[in-house]
Amino acid sequence: MTPTEFFENIAEDITVADLQDAAGRGSWEISNEQCVKYNIKVCVLTYMVQGETDGVLMLNPAHWAPLDYYISDTFYAKDDTDKEWPYKIFLGDER
Numbered sequence: 001m002t003p004t005e006f007f008e009n010i011a012e013d014i015t016v017a018d019l020q021d022a023a024g025r026g027s028w029e030i031s032n033e034q035c036v037k038y039n040i041k042v043c044v045l046t047y048m049v050q051g052e053t054d055g056v057l058m059l060n061p062a063h064w065a066p067l068d069y070y071i072s073d074t075f076y077a078k079d080d081t082d083k084e085w086p087y088k089i090f091l092g093d094e095r
Contacts, residue, residue: 007072007089010057014044016077019085022059031060034090040074042087048094067092 001009022042027035031043045058047065072089079085 003070003091004072006091007070007075010044010046010089011072011075014057014075014077014087016079016085018059019077019087020079023085025060027060028062030064031062034088035060038071038074038088040086040088042085044087044089045092046089047092064090065092067094069093 019042027043031045034043035041042059043061045061045064046056047067070091070093072091074086074088077085077087
C-alpha cells in the first residue's frame with residue numbers, strides 16, 4: 001500500500017467529532033507548529049513499525065518521534081453547519 005492509499009483509507013475513519021475534540025483540546029508545540037505551517041486545525045499522527053502501521057491514531061499529540069514523515073494532502077471534513085475542518089495525516093517511518 002502506498003502512503004497516498006494509506007492516507008485515503010485513514011481519512012475515511014476520521015470523523016468531524018474526532019477533529020472537533022482534538023481541536024478543542026488545543027495542540028502542543030510540535031503539533032501547533034505543523035497546524036500553523038500547513039493552515040490546518042488538526043494533525044493526525046500514526047507510525048510505521050517494521051513496514052506495518054501500528055494502527056494507533058493520535059490527534060494533535062504532544063510528542064512526536066524523531067522520524068521522517070510522509071505527509072498527506074489536506075483533507076477537509078464538514079460539520080453539520082458546513083464548517084470545514086482541515087487536517088493532514090502524518091505517517092512516521094524509520095525509512
